[in-house]
Amino acid sequence: MEHIAFPSWPDVAARLIAVASGREMAETVIRGGIWVNVHSRELLPDHDIAIVAGRVACVVPDASYCTGPETQIIEAEGRYMMPGLCDAHMHIESGMLTPAEFSRAVIPHGTTSMFTDPHEIANVLGLAGVRMMHDEAMLQPVNVFTQMPSCAPSAPGLETTGYEISAEDVAEAMNWPGIIGLGEMMNFPGVAHADPKMLAEIAATQRAGKTVGGHYASPDLGPDFAAYVAGGPADDHEGTSEADAIMRVRQGMRSMMRLGSAWYDVESQITAVTEKGLDPRNFILCTDDCHSGTLVNEGHMNRVVRHAIACGCDPLIAIQMATINTATHFGLEREIGSITPGRRADVILTSDLTELPIELVIARGKIVAKDGECLVDCPHFDWPESARQTVHLGHELAGKDFEIEAPAGANTARANVIGVVENQAPTKALKCDLPVVDGLVEGADGVCQIALVERHRATGGVTNAFVSGFGYEGRMAMASTVAHDSHHMIVVGTDREQMALAANRLAEVGGGITIFKDGKELALVELPIAGLMSDSPAKDVAAKAQKMVEAMVACGCKLNNAYMQHSLLALVVIPELRISDLGLVDVRTFQKIPLLEPQT
Structure with missing residues (x-):
């Protein structure tokens, strides 16, 4: 299937000039609005936008000179005409949707440009x-x-x-038409220590003249951070404090501040601009991870911009952080990010720059959404069977697969426990004394079991550990094939038999999320594509995801956006403690550690 043909500027330059000069008539004119100019940071009332071939020909006080009888007129009626919003860093798979359904979900929210890193599916299906x-x-x-x-x-x-x-994969992909750069360089120790593979990927990207994405998930801003920046990453979204944002910008990086479904890192960093007065053009807004419920019920980049404004940011500066700043960072300032001649005609009409109701969305010169409804087709790729059959456990699991044997003769066992932190990606490395019953270590006092079940190569491997913070009660288990970043299967539960039921259920349906309590399935979200995504509409996936959230609450969980925390427990590049198919990982030292501490 061919991608939608969109003419480049050289292909249509003569037409743009002809319309701007009045020698030809515009295809579309947006008439009588307030021009939100993100280059000069001005609001300019009583302007018209003339569009031809999907691009802006001119923005003038009166475009009647290039308006003909066949010109489509869109009445702005004194509303703000602002650029379409850009999400600078995001993972489509986190929405549990395919690119088509994700696009359909966010277009009504005014998102017209997305910079996506599909490293979730890369872990499951590779370059293909x-x-x-x-x-x-x-x-x-x-x-x-x-x-x-x-x-x-x-x-x-x-x-x-x-x-x-x-x-070699990176070098090959740099030749694909839609590749804009290298995804987040999560192996920050590898870069800081000049790992040849990491440097080869960065070099291939820079030779192609494209942008290297960063991911420095460490509070250490000393020599390791300096070495990481020297290695080439041009941005970072892992900052959580004002000091993080300031240091990144001072070192020539763009500070990407995220508000996703579980990340609330804008408020703590935007003070670098609002209070410390740093140049806002080096700050960018993004979502990173948004699940379908957030997209359907709260919004996308419009939600992030509203939040930044609520945190004290000037509305025009917040809009810059979600438009022109992003475009400039990726070398696309001549294509997107502003309503100026030659750029793609991506325009939002809104009656309020603070509350930001998205009343009309225009992309590439066409009306694509109005009053919350997507008005265009978002074509699907024909996903092959190889992408739909990706859960391979090796054998049917039973409760005994989740047993944790205690040291001989022990009545209690001291365990290294993953401590979940609400609304943050980092976890805490805890040590808890747990009871031993019939020779097996059991959870207690808010500590339940977690298991990482291998699902790519049918090895039958199960890594068992403990996690604290979810508040689960009774006999329950939750399983998910969304388990960043290697995307095996994570199972969290208070009962080993329920954990086996949940794991086997996901093998049966080809991946997704399920919750069992007392032998009954309370919720199921099927994600048949790579065990990560559904090609169903966002509202349908969101409805199932909402039942999942309700089921988590019914099992005693009170954490905000607990599902996102669940899915990140195997993310072995964010401190402090994580689980992988190879064991417990202390991300402060990047070393595997034992589950149980030696007896003294």
Whole structure:
């Protein structure tokens, strides 16, 4: 299937000039609005936008001189005409949707450009999976740019992925038409220590003249951070404090501040601009991870911009952070990010720059959404069977697969326990004394079991550990094949038999999320594509996801966006403690550690 043909500027330059000069008539004119100019940071009332071939020909006080009888007139009626919003860093798979359905979900929220890193599917299906995501992205009526994933596995030697991404893969992908750069470089120790593979990927990207994405998930801003910046990453979204944002910008990086379904990192960092007065053009807004419920019920980048404004940011500066700043960072300032001549005609009409109701969305010169309804087709890629059959457990699991044997003769056991932190990606490395019953270590006092079940190569492997913070009660289990980043299967539960039921259920349906309590399935979200995504509409997936959230609450969980926390427990590049198919990983030292401490 061919991607939607969109003419480049050289192809239509003569027409743009002819319309701007009045020698030809515009195809569309947006008339009588307030021009939100993100280059000069001004609001300019009583302007018209003339559009031809999907691009802006001119923005003038009166475009009647290039308006003909066949010109489509869109009345702005004094509303603000602002650029379509850009999400600078995001993972489509986190929405549990394909690129087509994700696009359909966010277009009504005013998102017209996305910079996506499909490293989730890369871990499951390798380069072939990235190409599938890229190809569906290229079909969409909005701009979906793809960053070639850099780290699969994210931490070599500490986890096993379904496929590995090589420097040769990166070099090959740099020639694909929709590739905009290298995805987040999560192996920050590898970069800081000049790992040849990491440097080869960065070099291939820079030779192609494209942007290297960063991911420095450490509070240490000393020599390791300096070494990481020297290694080439141009941005970072892992900052959580004002000091993080300031240091990144001072070192020549763009500080990407995220508000996703579980990430609330804008408020703590935007004070670098609002209070410390740093140049806002080096700050960018993004979502990173948004699940379908957030998209359907709360919004996408419009939600992030509203939040930044609520945190004290000037509305025009917040809009810059979600438009022109992003475009400039990726070398696309002449294509997107502003309403100026030659750029793609991506325009939002809104009556309020603070509350930001998205009343009309225009992408590439066409009306694509109005009053919350998507008005265009978002074409689907023909996903092959190889992408739909990806859960291979090796054998049917039973309760005994989740048993944790205690040291001989012990009545209690001191365990290293993963401590979940609400609304944050980092966890805490805890030590808890747990009871021993019939020779097996049991959870207690808010501590339940967690297991990482290998699902790529049918090894039958199960890694068992403990996690604290979910508050689960009774006999329950939750299983998910969304388990960043290697995407094996994570099972969390208070009862081993329920854990086996949940794991086997996901093998049966080809992946997704399920919750069992007392032998009954309370919720199921089927994610048949790579065990990560559904090609159903976002509202349908969101409805099932809402039942999942309600089931978690019914099992005693009170954490905000607890599902996102669940899915990140195997992310072995974010401190402090994680689980992988190879064991417990202390991400402060990037070393495997034992589950149970030696008896003294």
